[in-house]
Amino acid sequence: MALDKIESVGMEVLGISMPSQKLSDHELIDKTKGGDEAAFGEIMDRYRNPLTNYLYRFLNDYEEAVDLAQETFVRVYFALERYHTQFAFSTYIYRIATNLAISEIRRRKRRRLLSLTGLFQTEDDSTVEFQPADTRILADEELVEEERDKTIARAIAALPEKYRVPVILRDIEGKSYDEVAEIMELGLGTTKSRISRGRGLLKEKLGHYL
Amino acid sequence: MNTEPIKDNVSEFRPDDESVSRLLSAMKRVEAPKDFDFKVRARIAAGRRAERPAIGIPAAIRYALPLVVLVLIGAYFGFNAIYSNKNINVPEVADSKPPVVVPQLAPASNEAVVVPVGSAVPSNQVIDDRAVVKKTEFPNNAVVDTTPKKSTATNRPAGESYVEGSRQPTILYPRGVNPNSAPPANAKAMDRMTQVPASEVLSMFGVSGTLGEGGWKVESVGPDTLAGRSGVRAGDVIEAINDQALTDKMTFKGKFNGKSLRVRRGAVTIQITLKN
Numbered sequence: 217m218a219l220d221k222i223e224s225v226g227m228e229v230l231g232i233s234m235p236s237q238k239l240s241d242h243e244l245i246d247k248t249k250g251g252d253e254a255a256f257g258e259i260m261d262r263y264r265n266p267l268t269n270y271l272y273r274f275l276n277d278y279e280e281a282v283d284l285a286q287e288t289f290v291r292v293y294f295a296l297e298r299y300h301t302q303f304a305f306s307t308y309i310y311r312i313a314t315n316l317a318i319s320e321i322r323r324r325k326r327r328r329l330l331s332l333t334g335l336f337q338t339e340d341d342s343t344v345e346f347q348p349a350d351t352r353i354l355a356d357e358e359l360v361e362e363e364r365d366k367t368i369a370r371a372i373a374a375l376p377e378k379y380r381v382p383v384i385l386r387d388i389e390g391k392s393y394d395e396v397a398e399i400m401e402l403g404l405g406t407t408k409s410r411i412s413r414g415r416g417l418l419k420e421k422l423g424h425y426l
Numbered sequence: 427m428n429t430e431p432i433k434d435n436v437s438e439f440r441p442d443d444e445s446v447s448r449l450l451s452a453m454k455r456v457e458a459p460k461d462f463d464f465k466v467r468a469r470i471a472a473g474r475r476a477e478r479p480a481i482g483i484p485a486a487i488r489y490a491l492p493l494v495v496l497v498l499i500g501a502y503f504g505f506n507a508i509y510s511n512k513n514i515n516v517p518e519v520a521d522s523k524p525p526v527v528v529p530q531l532a533p534a535s536n537e538a539v540v541v542p543v544g545s546a547v548p549s550n551q552v553i554d555d556r557a558v559v560k561k562t563e564f565p566n567n568a569v570v571d572t573t574p575k576k577s578t579a580t581n582r583p584a585g586e587s588y589v590e591g592s593r594q595p596t597i598l599y600p601r602g603v604n605p606n607s608a609p610p611a612n613a614k615a616m617d618r619m620t621q622v623p624a625s626e627v628l629s630m631f632g633v634s635g636t637l638g639e640g641g642w643k644v645e646s647v648g649p650d651t652l653a654g655r656s657g658v659r660a661g662d663v664i665e666a667i668n669d670q671a672l673t674d675k676m677t678f679k680g681k682f683n684g685k686s687l688r689v690r691r692g693a694v695t696i697q698i699t700l701k702n
């Protein structure tokens with residue numbers, strides 16, 4: 217404890233601000249507005265991995281997910297002056313990421329790019345073709361797990377957007393129903409209904425693993 | 427890694443949902459690459475450069491400069507609009523011959539302005555409408571014919587309808603007067619000092635005559651002259667212009683407004699209103 221204090225004082229003497237872990241998102245935002253770049257670094261530390269994981273599950277494309285996660289932080293940075301602190305920052309940043317991801321998917325459709333998702337996702341998301349998982353016994357448990365994750369990821373990516381977003385936010389990112397509803401700007405009932413419907417669609421595709 | 431399924435409200439959670447939720451939450455999470463922050467900061471720096479104006483001109487000057495230019499342009503046109511009607515003087519031309527009617531591009535109005543030799547004339551012959559002429563203050567003894575003229579088919583310019591308010595007056599210039607030439611430096615003073623004899627004035631009206639007893643005896647009248655159109659005939663004796671009796675030495679100064687003539691025709695004295 218004392219060592220932390222000495223280290224902190226030493227950094228302040230060197231002119232480097234050390235954002236405290238106890239600071240809330242809004243406090244970090246205020247500091248960033250004041251020109252504290254370290255505070256923005258702290259925000260990135262908090263949301264870098266969750267956002268990347270969320271976008272990866274959404275797009276099923278790691279490079280694209282990283283790119284959009286970075287773009288999300290850039291958008292947040294340049295929109296800090298317009299950000300109102302009456303909303304939760306986590307909701308705000310997930311909403312930006314979601315909108316970017318949806319835009320990206322629609323751009324892909326327009327350009328008719330064939331990605332891993334596109335191999336089995338139709339244009340209008342209404343009908344879904346799904347290739348069943350390979351059920352052969354694999355020796356290596358890690359390979360089994362990897363194959364299962366890939367299958368689940370493809371199944372998620374094959375969901376229509378309106379079911380995919382709430383299911384990922386709720387079941388993978390662990391957001392509450394209220395948070396999911398706020399991110400999607402939907403009513404609570406609609407959100408729950410979509411999550412339930414999304415789970416039902418996944419169950420049809422992933423029955424082998426259930 | 428958290429492999430516990432996320433617990434929903436009991437009422438919202440079905441057994442099928444629970445198994446799916448457990449399966450999803452057990453998925454391996456991916457992490458951002460190590461250079462994530464670096465790339466974000468690089469993008470932010472690139473965005474700042476893109477936001478910066480191409481030319482390092484302060485914002486105040488950037489907006490003020492075009493504004494000043496606009497104001498200057500507006501002032502230039504405004505100044506021209508206000509002062510373009512100002513009279514400029516024409517050089518004096520000593521010529522006692524009868525005036526000539528300068529052809530006008532604009533349709534003739536029902537007023538006539540007689541400009542004697544050496545007087546100031548409006549620049550570009552702009553006497554916009556009757557109101558302007560009436561309000562113009564002429565020098566002493568100014569004679570300007572402002573008699574209203576009836577609208578007839580014969581006095582309308584071809585192909586135009588008669589619009590009284592838009593007519594420009596006919597301006598008569600003595601022979602040799604160039605209304606477009608540059609005025610002399612002392613033109614205003616010359617305008618005041620110019621002495622126009624009565625014979626010159628009558629010549630401008632189109633009357634040729636000799637000074638006799640009680641006035642100028644008309645020998646001939648041009649058919650398409652101011653006097654001819656107004657009804658002056660050969661043999662008439664013009665006793666007065668604008669009720670000013672004509673004498674041998676009588677002169678007029680500068681411009682004047684020719685309104686009427688007092689004419690003795692035989693034993694009768696009549697008042698003739700000059701018509702354009």
